[in-house]
Amino acid sequence: MEPEEAEPKSYSRRQFFRHLSWSVLGFAGLAAVPFVVSSLIPRKVIENKRIRIGKPGDFPINRMTYLPDSHLYILRDPSGIAAMSAICTHLGCVVEQDVSGFLCPCHGSSFSLNGVVEKGPAPRNLPWYRVSTLPDQSLVVNMNQQVSPETRLQT
Amino acid sequence: MPVPEQSTGKERAAERLRKVSQNFFLHIHDPRLFPDSLSPLSTMGLGVILASLFIVQLTTGMLLMVHYTPSVDTAYFSVKEIIFYVPGGRVFRNIHRWSAHAMVFVTFLHLFRTFYKGSYYGSRRTNWVIGVVLLLVVMMMSFSGYLLPWDQLAFWAVTIGSNIAASFREFTDLLGITGHINPGGFFRKILIGGQEVSQATLTRFFTLHVMILPVTLLVLIGYHFWRIRKAGGLARPLDGDISSPDQIPAWPTAFWAEVSIFLTVVAMLLVVGMLADAPLKTIANPNFPENPAKSPWYLLGIQEIVSYSAFAGGFVIPLLFITFLIYIPWFDPDGSAHQGVWFGGKNGLKVTWLSALIGAMIPIVLIVLSIFIKSPGTQGSSLNILLTMVLNPGTLSVIGYFIWTGMVRKATSSRRLTVLALFTAFMMGWTIFMIIGIWFRGENWQLGI
Ligand code: FES
Numbered sequence: 079m080e081p082e083e084a085e086p087k088s089y090s091r092r093q094f095f096r097h098l099s100w101s102v103l104g105f106a107g108l109a110a111v112p113f114v115v116s117s118l119i120p121r122k123v124i125e126n127k128r129i130r131i132g133k134p135g136d137f138p139i140n141r142m143t144y145l146p147d148s149h150l151y152i153l154r155d156p157s158g159i160a161a162m163s164a165i166c167t168h169l170g171c172v173v174e175q176d177v178s179g180f181l182c183p184c185h186g187s188s189f190s191l192n193g194v195v196e197k198g199p200a201p202r203n204l205p206w207y208r209v210s211t212l213p214d215q216s217l218v219v220n221m222n223q224q225v226s227p228e229t230r231l232q233t
Numbered sequence: 234m235p236v237p238e239q240s241t242g243k244e245r246a247a248e249r250l251r252k253v254s255q256n257f258f259l260h261i262h263d264p265r266l267f268p269d270s271l272s273p274l275s276t277m278g279l280g281v282i283l284a285s286l287f288i289v290q291l292t293t294g295m296l297l298m299v300h301y302t303p304s305v306d307t308a309y310f311s312v313k314e315i316i317f318y319v320p321g322g323r324v325f326r327n328i329h330r331w332s333a334h335a336m337v338f339v340t341f342l343h344l345f346r347t348f349y350k351g352s353y354y355g356s357r358r359t360n361w362v363i364g365v366v367l368l369l370v371v372m373m374m375s376f377s378g379y380l381l382p383w384d385q386l387a388f389w390a391v392t393i394g395s396n397i398a399a400s401f402r403e404f405t406d407l408l409g410i411t412g413h414i415n416p417g418g419f420f421r422k423i424l425i426g427g428q429e430v431s432q433a434t435l436t437r438f439f440t441l442h443v444m445i446l447p448v449t450l451l452v453l454i455g456y457h458f459w460r461i462r463k464a465g466g467l468a469r470p471l472d473g474d475i476s477s478p479d480q481i482p483a484w485p486t487a488f489w490a491e492v493s494i495f496l497t498v499v500a501m502l503l504v505v506g507m508l509a510d511a512p513l514k515t516i517a518n519p520n521f522p523e524n525p526a527k528s529p530w531y532l533l534g535i536q537e538i539v540s541y542s543a544f545a546g547g548f549v550i551p552l553l554f555i556t557f558l559i560y561i562p563w564f565d566p567d568g569s570a571h572q573g574v575w576f577g578g579k580n581g582l583k584v585t586w587l588s589a590l591i592g593a594m595i596p597i598v599l600i601v602l603s604i605f606i607k608s609p610g611t612q613g614s615s616l617n618i619l620l621t622m623v624l625n626p627g628t629l630s631v632i633g634y635f636i637w638t639g640m641v642r643k644a645t646s647s648r649r650l651t652v653l654a655l656f657t658a659f660m661m662g663w664t665i666f667m668i669i670g671i672w673f674r675g676e677n678w679q680l681g682i
Contacts, residue, residue: 120426120433146520168543169396170429171389171522183524184393185540186678199542199625201403201618 127221134159134217134233142175142191150207150219151175158230161209161219162193167202180204192227252484261458262487265480271490279343281491285498286336287454293329294443297322301381303439305432308383309516316513323510328502330511333375335502337531340371348656349576349585351649353561354568360460363453365558370450372531377442379529380435388430388517389526391438395425397539397547404544407618429519524676533670534663538627540678545622550631554659561656565648577649584641588654592661595633599626600669604680627666634658 129148137143137154142162144151149164149172164180166173171184179196180189188197193204208223209231217231269275300319302311315322344364347353353361380391401417411418426433514523528536538546571577576585603626622628634655641654675681 115423118423120422149520169393169400169539171392171526172520181677183522183677184389184526199540199621201406201543201621 129219129221130212131161131217131219133215144175148219151180154233155230158232159209159217160225160227160230161207162227163205163207163221165204166200167195167204168200173204194227249482249484256484261462262483263462266483266487267480271487277342277346278490278494279339279346281494282498283336283339283343284454285495286332286339287450288495289332289499289502290329290336291447293325293332294447296325297329298443303381303435305383305435305517308381308435312382312384312513324503324506327509327511328506331505331509332502333378334529334531336371337375340368341531344368345660348561349653351568351571351574351577354566354572356464357460358562358566360457360464361562362559363457363460365555367450367453367457369555370446370453374442374446374450375529376532377438377446380430380438381442382513383435383517384514385517385523386512386514386526388519389523390528391425391434392430392522393526393536393539394528394532395421395430395434397535397543398424400539400543400547402544403542403618403622404548525674525678527670527674530667530671534665534667537666537670537674538625541625541627542622545625545628550627553631557655557659561652565652567648571649577653580645580647581650581653584645584650584653585657588637588641588657589661591637592634592658593665595658596626596630596662596665596669599629600680602626630662631659634662 129150131145131148131150131152134154137152137159139154139156142151142153144164151162151164153160153162164172166182166184166187168182168185168187171182173180173182173187173189175181179191180193182188182200185199186197187195187200189200189204190196193206195201195203205224206227206229208220208225208229210218210220211231212218297315300311300315300322302308312326315326317323319325347361347364376394380387399417399421401420402411402415403417405411405415405417422428424434424437425431426437527533535546535551538550540546571581574581576582637658638651638655642648642651645651669680673680
């Protein structure tokens with residue numbers, strides 16, 4: 079039906095507009111992708127990675143105290159204070175303490191008392207975080223900084 | 234226009250023509266079809282059952298949505314309100330839940346029927362792929378609804394599920410580049426809207442569940458139906474010629490057949506919905522996981538292999554399986570001998586039985602072995618991570634399945650038998666891991682009875 083087909087050499091106006099429409103549609107679609115994706119990324123401010131946990135005196139000596147809100151175990155022993163994550167490195171359940179270490183209820187990973195994986199499927203050890211003090215003596219755990227399990231904040 | 238009682242043949246033909254051209258139903262169906270297409274054994278009506286379940290889901294879903302509030306503070310209580318205060322609310326919720334489970338189950342049956350009857354050849358290829366995508370969307374639909382009640386089960390199932398999405402991290406860890414690029418973590422963040430399951434997650438899952446996924450499903454289902462006609466109509470006799478006079482008019486025969494399936498589905502759901510209550514645990518507590526925290530049954534097979542290795546079980550094996558599913562019609566394109574024949578004939582049936590046996594035996598043996606051989610402690614070294622990825626019942630089973638399939642291919646050099654072997658073995662494996670997950674995993678994911 080289209081008369082243009084009869085003269086193959088010419089690039090008809092209709093063809094031109096068809097190509098133009100498709101390209102505009104395509105480019106508009108592509109251009110929208112980064113905006114859509116970035117709008118889906120949660121804002122950074124929500125992540126609070128430095129947590130105030132109270133004063134050294136709040137923690138009994140030679141015990142690991144669990145802080146529910148921040149998912150941390152706080153260890154206080156004669157040489158100082160340290161903080162370990164309570165989130166299983168397998169799929170993120172909260173590990174529970176038992177006599178010889180920590181146990182994950184979700185798929186049975188177990189960790190030693192200083193967070194080293196004893197039984198899979200957890201692929202990594204439980205991380206320990208840097209603890210520091212504010213001028214008013216309250217403690218801050220910085221979850222951006224990992225330290226070795228032996229590190230203590232002298233108190 | 235009612236037909237006069239003593240209408241002439243001509244008038245009746247005209248009346249039929251009017252109905253045919255104005256009838257929405259006949260835009261879905263061919264106007265004429267073979268009586269065989271309606272026989273229960275040819276398609277088992279699974280597609281129509283699924284469509285019926287979907288209609289039930291849309292209806293009950295809208296009713297529930299009126300009372301539900303997607304906020305972490307009130308979601309749980311609004312569900313309680315639906316159960317205890319809203320008239321009929323308990324039954325609507327039960328039906329919605331059971332019908333969702335049924336939808337996943339029947340989708341699998343539909344997949345089995347299509348596969349074992351060889352209905353993926355030629356122009357039905359496109360519809361096979363759409364079908365695989367539909368299977369995934371149905372499962373996502375069900376899983377996203379799982380979080381909405383915000384109870385313990387929901388919270389921990391989604392925590393685990395979203396971390397499976399991030400398990401790609403084990404791979405980047407292995408390469409030592411997680412610090413620079415972490416696609417697993419990025420994807421998880423987009424999915425749950427933050428670092429942990431929270432209000433942002435609930436909002437996102439709610440949007441997925443009531444908007445994005447249903448619309449996707451609706452569009453895909455429409456396309457799925459249309460493709461049936463494009464590919465030559467419903468299942469029909471192999472020698473059936475479309476112009477053959479043995480056909481019957483679709484209206485109203487097929488229509489009433491479909492309505493009766495729909496009514497049966499609704500009736501059964503009503504009975505189940507009144508008798509069996511959908512579970513609701515205590516309100517979500519981010520500090521104490523359910524012990525054991527189990528995902529819905531259709532994901533428990535995956536959860537089981539994830540419990541050996543998150544990356545292999547949650548990422549590699551499912552991806553491998555889906556790729557295989559989609560690839561089937563291209564690997565085995567020539568259906569001249571088996572199209573529409575259950576199991577492709579006698580040999581096929583034999584291979585299917587054998588593959589089912591082997592598909593079940595390999596994981597059972599491996600799991601029993603794993604009780605005696607203690608898995609090596611993964612001290613965080615790359616070698617150990619790699620070892621757990623490979624040396625576990627899940628990965629080893631899959632390797633075993635590929636070896637078995639290779640043997641079948643070599644012995645028979647039939648492509649149809651090859652796909653029959655792999656598909657059956659995979660599905661058997663999935664079922665075995667699912668059964669282990671459902672009945673043999675107790676507290677702390679300990680193996681026991
Ligand atoms: S989440 Fe801890 S073992 Fe899976």
